[in-house]
Amino acid sequence: MQLFPVAYAERKSVLPKNIFLSVIYILVLLLVAVAAISFFSAWKITHPNKVTTPQISSNIAPDYNNISFTVGESKEKINGWFFPYSGSKKTVLMVHGYGKNRLQFEEQTFPLIASLNKEGFNVMTFDLRGSGNSSGSMSTFGRNETSDVLSGIKYLNQKSTEQIILMGFSTGASSCLSALTQTPYRDSIIGVIADSPYSNIDDYIDYIVESSTLLPAIPFKPAVKFAVKKISKIDNSLDIISKVPFIIPTPILLIDGAQDIPGTSDNTKLIYEVYKRKSPVQAHYWNSGAAEYGESYLSAQDKYIDQVIDFSNECVEEAKKSAQK
The missing domain is CATH 4.10.280 (MYOD Basic-Helix-Loop-Helix Domain, subunit B)
Incomplete structure (x- = not known):
């Protein structure tokens, strides 16, 4: 084998x-x-959850009228309130921040509105797109919001407002500053109050x-x-710091706190420092000492209102002087 x-x-x-x-x-x-x-x-x-506007009783709010206007190519509807002062042609346009609605501080917003009314200012406040009772569902941290502010400025000019002070909080503050550099109604804007704006968008998105x-x-x-x-x-392109030369010489009041959050406080102070160096017009800066971002009003309401009223009246006086030259 x-x-x-x-x-x-x-x-x-x-x-x-x-x-x-x-x-x-x-x-x-x-x-x-x-x-x-x-x-x-x-x-x-x-796409934050919308904070809808509550039903407000007349005993806690000044008299107001419902207003609306459209924005964008799709004609999305913006809804808001107009608090009139009889015969006045000067208006504070109030713009809320991210995740809020036309009442930035809920019912606590009314003392601020009432104080401005007593000084002879109309006040208009509205829900940005994607917020409150307005159309849309998305927050763009200044891109769409700037367009909303521009439409609000246009609306007021069409309603015979001659002097506008823009007042914004957080995203709304930066959107006001950005809108100032783009609006064709620049001559009607006599001042900007910016509470906790960002100077560059990256820092804000980090926060x-x-x-x-x-x-x-x-x-x-x-x-x-x-x-x-x-x-x-x-x-x-949303960075505010690069727009400062185009904001000048419109008077501005920058409001900040003492919060220990990287970037947010430094952003507001940076805008002030750059504006102060480059502008012949005095920049105003007030640090409330608030421990939380965007809560200067809630932490020192009376002082906050005083700062806003003093600045607003100063803007009116400066506008009057400029018109007489």
């Missing part, structure tokens, strides 16, 4: 290859999970992301920030 030799082939281990593929699959799954969670978080940030999500900073913060900017289509 003939015996044939049997050849034995060494079996190569597939374990390293399987481990490598498993690691790749896990990394891909993690990346997909991070991307999905980041996009979902960014969507919630750019919004940090304060709106409990996700770990790494790896989520950069991913969420990227998604927020893409969804809302914002870029550095």
Whole structure:
């Protein structure tokens, strides 16, 4: 019987290859999970729940009229209130911040409005797109909001307002400053009151992301920030610091607090410092000492109202002097 030799082939281990593929699959799954969670978080940030305007009884609010106007190519409807002072042609246009509505401080806003009324100012306050009772669902941190302010300025000019003071909070503050540089009705704007504006949009989006999500900073913060900017289509063209030369020489009052949040307080002070260096007109800056961002009014209401009234009356006097020259 003939015996044939049997050849034995060494079996190569597939374990390293399987481990490598498993690691790749896990990394891909993690990346997909991070991307999905980041996009979902960014969507919630750019589409905040609307804070609807409550029914207000006449005993806590000054007399007002409902107003509305349209914005954008799609003619989205903006709704608001107009608090008149009989015969006055000077109006404070009040613009709320992110996640708020026409009553920036809810019912606590009325003492501020009433104080301006007593000084002879009309007050107009409205819900930005995606807020309150206005159309839309998205916040764009100044892109659409600036257009809303521009439409509000146009509305007032068509209603025979001759002097406008823009007053905004947070996103609304930066939108007012940006609108000032774009409006064809620039001559009617005699001053801007900006409470906690951002000087550059990146710092502000950092703050919004940090304060709106409990996700770990790494790896989520950069991913969420990227998604927020893409969804809302914002870029550095919204930076206010680059617009300061075009804001000058309109008088401004910048309001800030002493909050320990990176970037937010420094943003407001930076606008003041640049304006002060470049403008022949005095810039006004008041730090309330508030411990929380955007809460200067709530922390020192009487002093806040005094600052606003003094500045507003000063703007009227300066406008009168300029008209007499």
